[in-house]
Amino acid sequence: MRRRSFLNGVHDMGGMHGFGPIVREADEPVFHEEWEAHTLALARAMLAGLYFNLDEFRHSMERIEPSYYLRSSYYERWLEGTITLLLEKGVISQQEFQARLDELTERRG
Amino acid sequence: MSSNDIPGPDSETALRVKALESLLLEKGLIETSAIDELIDMFENRLGPWNGAKVVARAWTDPDYKDRLLQNGTAAIAEMGFEAVQGEEMVVVENTAEVHNLVVCTLCSCFPWATLGLPPVWYKSAPFRARAARDPRGVLDEFGTQIGADTELRVWDSNAEVRYMVLPERPVRTEGLNAEALAELVTRDSMIGVSKVASPD
Known part of the structure; x- marks a missing residue:
């Protein structure tokens, strides 16, 4: 069966109901956290290096599981899209990524 | 969010x-x-101060304004602001008759070259969902008044085409040069959720 997400993904938000008021922040910084800036730069660097193209990148975010899509922040989706594509294209492996993450998690304590 | x-x-x-x-x-x-x-x-280096210069020039240089509305990409490049990823720029003009509002319902496409990165509210589900369905309600929420007869056009950005609003030049700015005018132009006015206020 064809996946429903091809027809109408959760990312296609135009006209949806029930999200509540638009929340604005006075004097909003460009990045709220350092990891956001690094996420953007990593994705841009991978795009510039042709490890994936812009359409693949957008699609990688549109494929994010709907409930995570709705509760995640903008740069979290950028991050997960980037990781997904780099894994799929074999630029990094799941094993080495997990090993590095475990290492950093342990160091954090 | x-x-x-x-x-x-x-x-x-x-x-x-x-x-x-x-x-x-x-x-x-x-x-x-x-x-x-x-x-x-x-x-x-990328931020709404770039777009503000484009707007101020359009307000003071009618030939430039024509070029900007005809071919936004080229006219913006003329000012030294190049598309970050080769996207086409379309500039839409606000007048007494027409008010334009920019959204990206599918993700958060934004004119980086002139406005920098979008604010969180632009990327949020409430704005993306409602700008398409109830744009007058969105303008209300931003405290922006437009006439009941004013036509409201909503532009849904995408990967290839990015929209920027050329806001209306406010009253009581006749004596100001482009540099002073640019100081008045806000990011939100170039998205179309607000107007440019007259100087105090």
Whole structure:
């Protein structure tokens, strides 16, 4: 069966109901956290290096599981899209990524 | 989504970014200097002050305004602001008869070359959903009044085409030069959620 997400993904938000008021922040910084800036730069660097193209990148975010899509922040989706594509294209492996993450998690304590 | 929902520096998310960056560095696929350069560009060189200069020039130079509305990409490049990823720029003019509002319902496409990175509210579900369905309600929420007879046009951005609003020049600015006018132009007025206010 064809996946429903091809027809109408959760990312296609135009006209949806029930999200509540638009929340604005006075004097909003460009990045709220350092990891956001690094996420953007990593994705841009991978795009510039042709490890994936812009359409693949957008699609990688549109494929994010709907409930995570709705509760995640903008740069979290950028991050997960980037990781997904780099894994799929074999630029990094799941094993080495997990090993590095475990290492950093342990160091954090 | 509010910024309160953004994971902090000790979060799992921040660690995932670190893990990814260290792997890519180790493989020699990126360089720290290039990453720093990219961050500097987005933090310090791309921002609404660029778009404000474009708007102020259009208000003071009718030939430039014609070129801007005819071919936004070329006219914006003329000012030294190049598309970050080759996207086409379309500039739409607000008048007493027509008010334009820009959204990206599918993700958060934004005219980076002239406005920099979008604010969180632009990327949020409430704005993306409602700008398409109830744009007058959105303008109300931003405290923006437009006439009941004013036509409201909503432009849904995409990967290839980015829209920017040329706001109306406010009254009591006849004596101001382009530089002073640019100071008045806000990011929100170039998205179309607000108007440019007259000087105090």
